[in-house]
Amino acid sequence: MKIRSPRFLIRLFLFSLALGTLPVSVLGVLSYHKSSAMIEDKVAKGNQLNMQQTQQRVEQILRAADTTATHFINSALVASAINMKLVPEQFQTVNGLLLGLHQLQSFELGIDDIVLVSFNQGWVLDNSTEVLRLSDYREAEQITRYKQAGKSTFWASTASGEQVHLVKKLPLNSVNPSGLLVVKFQSEEFARLLAGSSELGEVMIVNEAGGVLAHSDPSPGWRADGYEEAMKRVLASETPVGSFQTTGNDQAAVVFRKSAYTGWAYVSIGSVELITQDSQVIKWYTYTICFIILGIILTLSWIGSRRMYRPINRLYRDLQAEPDLRPIGHADEIGYIGHQVRDMLGTQTNLKNMVARQRFQLEELFMIKLYEGELSPREIGEKLAAFNWDRQWMHVCVIAVQIDTLRETRYEEIDEDLLLFSINNIAEELIPLPRRLKPVVMHRKQVNLLGCAAGEEERFKSMINELCAELKLKVGQFLELSVTFGVSRFYGSISEARLAYEDANEALKYAIRMEPGSVIYIEDAEPEGTQLARLPVTMERELLDAVKLADEELAKERLAAYLQGIFQEKVSHREYFVPLTSLLLALVRLQQTLGDEREADGKGEKSLIDELYNLKTVKELELWFWHVLIHPLINRLEGLRKKQYARISDQMLAIIQSEADTELSLEDCASRLGYHPDYIRGVFRKEVGVSFSDYVSTYRLKKAKDLLTDTDMKITDIAEKLHYTNPQNFIRYFRKQEGMTPGQYRELQRKKE
Known part of the structure; x- marks a missing residue:
C-alpha cells in the first residue's frame, strides 16, 4: 500500500503556526499603527504650538507698530498738521512731524519706512525729510487705493510682495478720511522671524488673496508654485486652526492658523516622511521583534506538531500495513483512521447483529x-x-x-x-x-x-x-x-x-x-435399581475420546474413573457387566474401523466377552481392558496419525516451495488438501516445529536472499514478486532477520564473490 504524505502533520503545523503568528502579527501591526498615530498626533500638536508661537511673535511686532502708529496719528500735532499747507513757514510743524515719524521707525519693530499723507492739502511726508506733492508721489495710485478701501485700519502688501503695509486712515473710523498713515515693513523681516520655525518644514504667511507675504526660506529662487492646491484648501477652510495631508507622489503635512487680527494665514508645510521618521524607526523595531518571535513560533510549532503527530502517525502506518483494510482517497491521517474505525465499528455492529x-x-x-x-x-x-x-x-x-x-x-x-x-x-x-x-x-x-x-x-x-x-x-x-x-x-x-x-x-x-x-x-x-446401565455413558464417551486422541495418561485416568463409577453402585453381579460389555463392544467397533479384525488372530467378540466374564477383581478388569484393547488401539492410532501428519506436512511443504511467490495462505492449503485450516495448522506446527506463516516468511526470505545474490532485480520488484505488502515491510523484515537491509546484503555478497 502506498504511504501517503503527512497531510495531517502539515495541517497541524499550519494551524499551530497560524495560532501563534496571527496574534503576534496583529499585535505588531496594531502596535505600530497605534504608536505611529500617537507620534503623528504629538508632532501635529507640537507643530500647532510652534505655529501659534510664531504667530504670536509676528503679531506682537505688528500690534506694537499698530499701537505706536495709533498714538502718533491721534496726537494734536498730526491732527492740526493734516489740514495745513506745509510751506516753508511751517518748518516747525514739519520738523515735529519728521521727528514723530523717526520715532515710529524703530529697529526692533522692523519698520522700513513711514508715509504721512494729507488728502485735503495734497502733500506727502516720509522719512526723506522732504514734503512732496501727492500728485507727484511715486506711489500715488497705491495711496488712492488705500483711501478707497472700506476699512479704516488694515494690512496690505505690495504687488511685488517685498513689503507689507499697515494702513491707518485719519481720523480713525472716518468714512471720508482727510489723511493716511502708511507704515511699511520689509517682508524680509517677517522671513527672519519665520526662520526660527524651520523645524516645522516650510513656514509661510499667506494673505487673504493667497499671496505669500513671507517664507522661512529666504533664498531668492524659492517659489510657491507647488503649493497652490494646499493654499486653496487653507483659504477655503472655515476653521481658524487645522491640519491635513496632501495627496500625490510628494505627500505633505499642512498645519495652518488663521489670524483674526490681520486676516493672514500662518502655514507650515512639512514632508510626511520626515514627520513619520520616528514612527518608521518604531515600525522596523516592531517588525524585527515580530519576525524573531515568528521564527521562534515557527520552530516550536514544527517541533510540537511532530511530537503530537507521532502517535497518530504510528497508528496510521499500522493501519496502512494491514492488507485487509481497503484504502480510501483524499483523506488525511485522521480521516483515514476515522474511516477505518467506523468500518471496524460497523463490522462489530454487524457481528453483534448476526450473533x-x-x-x-x-x-x-x-x-x-x-x-x-x-x-x-x-x-x-x-x-x-x-x-x-x-x-x-x-x-x-x-x-x-x-x-x-x-x-x-x-x-x-x-x-x-x-x-x-x-x-x-x-x-x-x-x-x-x-x-x-x-x-x-x-x-x-x-x-x-x-x-x-x-x-x-x-x-x-x-x-x-x-x-x-x-x-x-x-x-x-x-x-x-x-x-x-x-x-x-x-x-x-x-x-x-x-x-x-x-x-x-x-x-x-x-x-x-x-x-x-x-x-x-x-x-x-420405572422400578428402582435399573439406572446403572445409563450412568457410565458419559464416562464411556470420555474414555473413548481419550483413546481416539491417543493420550495414554488421559486414557488410563478415565478408565480408572469409569470402573470406579460402575462398582460404586450396589447392584447384582450381573448388572455390573452390562456397561462393561457396552465398553467392550465400543472398543471392538473402534478396532474394526481401523482395519484390525479380531477374527484374524482367533479372538472374536465372543472370546473377548468370555474373558471379560472370567475376571474376578476391579484391578484385573482395568489391566485386561488396558493391555488387551486400549493400549494396542492407542499404538495403532498413533502410528496412523504420524503417517497422516507426515503426509499432510509433506504436501504443505511441497505447496509452499512451489507457490511461495503467490498469495499463498493456510486456507488455500486446507482447501486443496480437504482439511479444516485449524487442523492442518496444528499438524504443520507439530511436524515442522514452526507455524505455517513463520515457515512461509522464512522460505520467502531465503528466496529473496537468492534473488539478491544471483540477480540484479530491484528490491521493489523482489518485494512485489514475493508478495510482501509493500517494499518498506520487506526491508523492515529483512533487516530484523538479517541485521542489515537488502541492499547492504547484496553489496556484502558481491564483495565476498
Whole structure:
C-alpha cells in the first residue's frame, strides 16, 4: 500500500503556526499603527504650538507698530498738521512731524519706512525729510487705493510682495478720511522671524488673496508654485486652526492658523516622511521583534506538531500495513483512521447483529448438546454465563412432551414438526423464564428443562403438575391435539440434564399402557435399581475420546474413573457387566474401523466377552481392558496419525516451495488438501516445529536472499514478486532477520564473490 504524505502533520503545523503568528502579527501591526498615530498626533500638536508661537511673535511686532502708529496719528500735532499747507513757514510743524515719524521707525519693530499723507492739502511726508506733492508721489495710485478701501485700519502688501503695509486712515473710523498713515515693513523681516520655525518644514504667511507675504526660506529662487492646491484648501477652510495631508507622489503635512487680527494665514508645510521618521524607526523595531518571535513560533510549532503527530502517525502506518483494510482517497491521517474505525465499528455492529440473530439457534444447539451429554461441566458453566442464564438451582428435571396421534385429526404426518414447534412456542410462553432454560424440539418430542432452589421441592412438584395441565389445555384449545408428558427424576445440577432427558424419554415409553394425555413420572413408572446401565455413558464417551486422541495418561485416568463409577453402585453381579460389555463392544467397533479384525488372530467378540466374564477383581478388569484393547488401539492410532501428519506436512511443504511467490495462505492449503485450516495448522506446527506463516516468511526470505545474490532485480520488484505488502515491510523484515537491509546484503555478497 502506498504511504501517503503527512497531510495531517502539515495541517497541524499550519494551524499551530497560524495560532501563534496571527496574534503576534496583529499585535505588531496594531502596535505600530497605534504608536505611529500617537507620534503623528504629538508632532501635529507640537507643530500647532510652534505655529501659534510664531504667530504670536509676528503679531506682537505688528500690534506694537499698530499701537505706536495709533498714538502718533491721534496726537494734536498730526491732527492740526493734516489740514495745513506745509510751506516753508511751517518748518516747525514739519520738523515735529519728521521727528514723530523717526520715532515710529524703530529697529526692533522692523519698520522700513513711514508715509504721512494729507488728502485735503495734497502733500506727502516720509522719512526723506522732504514734503512732496501727492500728485507727484511715486506711489500715488497705491495711496488712492488705500483711501478707497472700506476699512479704516488694515494690512496690505505690495504687488511685488517685498513689503507689507499697515494702513491707518485719519481720523480713525472716518468714512471720508482727510489723511493716511502708511507704515511699511520689509517682508524680509517677517522671513527672519519665520526662520526660527524651520523645524516645522516650510513656514509661510499667506494673505487673504493667497499671496505669500513671507517664507522661512529666504533664498531668492524659492517659489510657491507647488503649493497652490494646499493654499486653496487653507483659504477655503472655515476653521481658524487645522491640519491635513496632501495627496500625490510628494505627500505633505499642512498645519495652518488663521489670524483674526490681520486676516493672514500662518502655514507650515512639512514632508510626511520626515514627520513619520520616528514612527518608521518604531515600525522596523516592531517588525524585527515580530519576525524573531515568528521564527521562534515557527520552530516550536514544527517541533510540537511532530511530537503530537507521532502517535497518530504510528497508528496510521499500522493501519496502512494491514492488507485487509481497503484504502480510501483524499483523506488525511485522521480521516483515514476515522474511516477505518467506523468500518471496524460497523463490522462489530454487524457481528453483534448476526450473533443476536443466531442467538436463538445457539441456545437451541446448546440445549441439544446438553441433553445429548456432549458438554463438560466447565463448558456448561461458560455457556450459561454467555447466555446470561444465571440459575441457582439445586434441583432440575426434564419434561418431554409427545403427540399421542395424528389419526382422526385435521393434520397429516408431514405436519408433525410444525406442530411440535407450535407446542414449543406455547411452552415457552407458559413456563416462567426464571424456572426454565430454552425449550427445544428434538427426536420428535418437545423438551423442557426446569429447576428450583433448595427447599422448594414440594412446591416445584405442584408447579410441574399445574404446568402440564395448563400446557395440555392450551394445546387442545389451539391445536386440537392430545399430548402426553414424561417427567424425569430430580437431579442436583444442570450438568445432569442428559440423565434427566433420558428419564423423561423412558417415562414416555410407558405411554403405551397409559391413557392419552397422561402425565407420566419416571419414578412411578420405572422400578428402582435399573439406572446403572445409563450412568457410565458419559464416562464411556470420555474414555473413548481419550483413546481416539491417543493420550495414554488421559486414557488410563478415565478408565480408572469409569470402573470406579460402575462398582460404586450396589447392584447384582450381573448388572455390573452390562456397561462393561457396552465398553467392550465400543472398543471392538473402534478396532474394526481401523482395519484390525479380531477374527484374524482367533479372538472374536465372543472370546473377548468370555474373558471379560472370567475376571474376578476391579484391578484385573482395568489391566485386561488396558493391555488387551486400549493400549494396542492407542499404538495403532498413533502410528496412523504420524503417517497422516507426515503426509499432510509433506504436501504443505511441497505447496509452499512451489507457490511461495503467490498469495499463498493456510486456507488455500486446507482447501486443496480437504482439511479444516485449524487442523492442518496444528499438524504443520507439530511436524515442522514452526507455524505455517513463520515457515512461509522464512522460505520467502531465503528466496529473496537468492534473488539478491544471483540477480540484479530491484528490491521493489523482489518485494512485489514475493508478495510482501509493500517494499518498506520487506526491508523492515529483512533487516530484523538479517541485521542489515537488502541492499547492504547484496553489496556484502558481491564483495565476498
